[in-house]
Amino acid sequence: xxxxxxxxxxxxxxxxxxxxxxxxxxxxxxxxxxxxxxxxxxxxxxxxxxxxxxxxxxxxxxxxxxxxxxxxxxxxxxxxxxxxxxxxxxxxxxxxxxxxxxxxxxxxxxxxxxxxxxxxxxxxxxxxxxxxxxxxxxxxxxxxxxxxxxxxxxxxxxxxxxxxxxxxxxxxxxxxxxxxxxxxxxxxxxxxxxxxxxxxxxxxxxxxxxxxxxxxxxxxxxxxxxxxxxxxxxxxxxxxxxxxxxxxxxxxxxxxxxxxxxxxxxxxxxxxxxxxxxxxxxxxxxxxxxxxxxxxxxxxxxxxxxxxxxxxxxxxxxxxxxxxxxxxxxxxxxxxxxxxxxxxxxxxxxxxxxxxxxxxxxxxxxxx
DNA sequence: GATGCGTGGAC
DNA sequence: TGTCCAAGCAT
Numbered sequence: 001x002x003x004x005x006x007x008x009x010x011x012x013x014x015x016x017x018x019x020x021x022x023x024x025x026x027x028x029x030x031x032x033x034x035x036x037x038x039x040x041x042x043x044x045x046x047x048x049x050x051x052x053x054x055x056x057x058x059x060x061x062x063x064x065x066x067x068x069x070x071x072x073x074x075x076x077x078x079x080x081x082x083x084x085x086x087x088x089x090x091x092x093x094x095x096x097x098x099x100x101x102x103x104x105x106x107x108x109x110x111x112x113x114x115x116x117x118x119x120x121x122x123x124x125x126x127x128x129x130x131x132x133x134x135x136x137x138x139x140x141x142x143x144x145x146x147x148x149x150x151x152x153x154x155x156x157x158x159x160x161x162x163x164x165x166x167x168x169x170x171x172x173x174x175x176x177x178x179x180x181x182x183x184x185x186x187x188x189x190x191x192x193x194x195x196x197x198x199x200x201x202x203x204x205x206x207x208x209x210x211x212x213x214x215x216x217x218x219x220x221x222x223x224x225x226x227x228x229x230x231x232x233x234x235x236x237x238x239x240x241x242x243x244x245x246x247x248x249x250x251x252x253x254x255x256x257x258x259x260x261x262x263x264x265x266x267x268x269x270x271x272x273x274x275x276x277x278x279x280x281x282x283x284x285x286x287x288x289x290x291x292x293x294x295x296x297x298x299x300x301x302x303x304x305x306x307x308x309x310x311x312x313x314x315x316x317x318x319x320x321x322x323x324x325x326x327x328x329x330x331x332x333x334x335x336x337x338x339x340x341x342x343x344x345x346x347x348x349x350x351x352x353x354x355x356x357x358x359x360x361x362x363x364x365x366x367x368x
Numbered sequence: 369g370a371t372g373c374g375t376g377g378a379c
Numbered sequence: 380t381g382t383c384c385a386a387g388c389a390t
Contacts, residue, residue: 066386073376073385107374110389143388163386181369208386217384218379248383278373321373357375 029227030196030203036226037206042213044071045078047205054201056129056154057088063146064115068108071212077106091116092123100281100354108321109282109356113275114141131155152204160195161204162188165211171243172215175232179244215239251319256290257299257328258316258359259309260366264336267346268363269304270353278320283354285362286344287327295328304341307332316365318358325358329365 027035038050046062048054061081065074080102085091091099096116103112117140122129129150130136136147148159167180170187178186196203214225222234233239261269268285275281286304288295300309309330316327340346347353350363 063386068373068385068387069375070377070385105375107376108387110373111387114388141388145387149386161386164384165386212386280373319375321375322371 028196029194029230030198032226033206033210034196034199034202037202037209040209040213041205042071042209045075045082054154056131056150058082059150059154060088060118060129060142060146061115063149064111064118064141065106067111067146069106073106077103087127088119088129089123089127092119096281097354100283101352104282104354105357105360107357109280111141113281118142129154132157133159149204153201156199156201158195158197158200159204160188160192161208162191163208165208165215166191167243168217169207169211169215169227172220172233172239173227173231175236175238176242177244179246183243252292252323254290254292254323254325255294255327256288256325257295257302257330258285258287258362259300259303259305260285260329260331260362261305261307261334262331262366263334263338263346265348267348268350269334269340269344270347270350270355271304271344279356279358281354282356282359284356284359290325294326299328300330303330303332304344305332305334305338307334312366314365316358316361318361320358327358327362329362331366 041047041050044062046058062074062078065077065081081091084098084102085094094116096113099112099116100109103109103115106112121139130139131151131154133147133151136142136150137144142150145161145163148161149163151157151159152161162184167184167187170176170190171183174190176183176186176190194203194207210225210227214221218240220239222228222231222239225231225234228234231239233242259269263269270283271286273279273282273284288299288302303309309332312329312331314329316329318325318327338346355363
């Protein structure tokens with residue numbers, strides 16, 4: 001049919017024009033980014049050197065630690081874990097408490113519990129990580145992003161990662177007006193076709209490096225960006241306004257009291273928190289429940305031991321992901337023979353315990 | 369889809 | 380000083 005021929009001809013012309021543009025003026029986007037990556041890639045402890053193959057265990061360990069966490073914060077923890085648990089089977093065979101002690105201070109402690117559960121699952125598979133997104137996705141603590149990252153980086157599979165960096169890069173390039181998280185399907189659709197069949201692992205790391213070092217949340221270095229000529233937000237000089245996000249609501253304030261019981265030999269009374277919820281499975285200084293009002297003068301009725309409790313001047317403040325906390329700190333001295341209450345123990349090496357940051361602040365406050 | 373879940377650094 | 384944020388996941 002005539003109409004069909006016309007359509008085919010115009011399609012052919014479009015394809016030829018596209019090919020001409022690509023070959024004569026601009027390489028495919030992934031090639032441009034990979035060429036930049038080959039010159040500017042970051043050297044990170046968990047990364048293989050150019051030409052070397054990545055160790056799936058190190059890739060997995062680093063990806064879990066890097067969830068919602070900066071490279072600077074995760075770095076020392078990664079090295080500590082690698083030294084103590086050189087492979088996934090060693091990690092699987094360690095007690096959970098050892099893992100939590102080493103993770104203490106890094107935050108989001110469900111990651112540590114899931115890390116241990118995941119290590120056990122992989123150990124049950126012979127110590128070999130699945131090499132597909134679906135296989136990885138089925139493991140504890142591994143979601144869509146992490147599954148794609150491990151598949152791409154450790155196994156060089158053409159999986160498309162979409163993390164905060166990619167969301168920022170993509171929404172800027174296309175000036176995506178839709179707010180997060182509603183924009184996620186659109187971002188995914190825009191990111192998918194960019195993933196190359198050649199060097200997908202390097203491409204995944206390249207686009208994250210681009211987001212982390214060039215396409216930063218504030219003051220992006222657009223002059224140095226390999227994609228600047230394709231970026232709609234840059235063309236309009238409105239880079240920093242992407243990605244669009246709804247304003248955040250204010251964090252509620254909570255209050256409580258913490259009881260630092262000090263034994264004559266310097267030991268401090270500790271207990272273990274419930275496995276679930278905030279700081280799940282971590283160690284804490286015994287305290288009152290946390291509520292909306294300041295503890296009353298008789299807060300000491302909830303002390304773990306009867307004693308001469310005195311309230312210290314000042315308070316400990318700490319900001320969690322979804323509320324702010326102010327703690328009164330009370331201390332009391334106890335004889336060396338004092339027995340710990342149920343579910344508590346005396347500790348002489350507080351530094352080695354699985355104490356989250358907020359509890360380390362409490363100990364520090366009591367010692368001064 | 370909205371909510372719960374840490375921490376420390378940058379501005 | 381307060382705000383935002385940094386390679387998300389589980390429910």
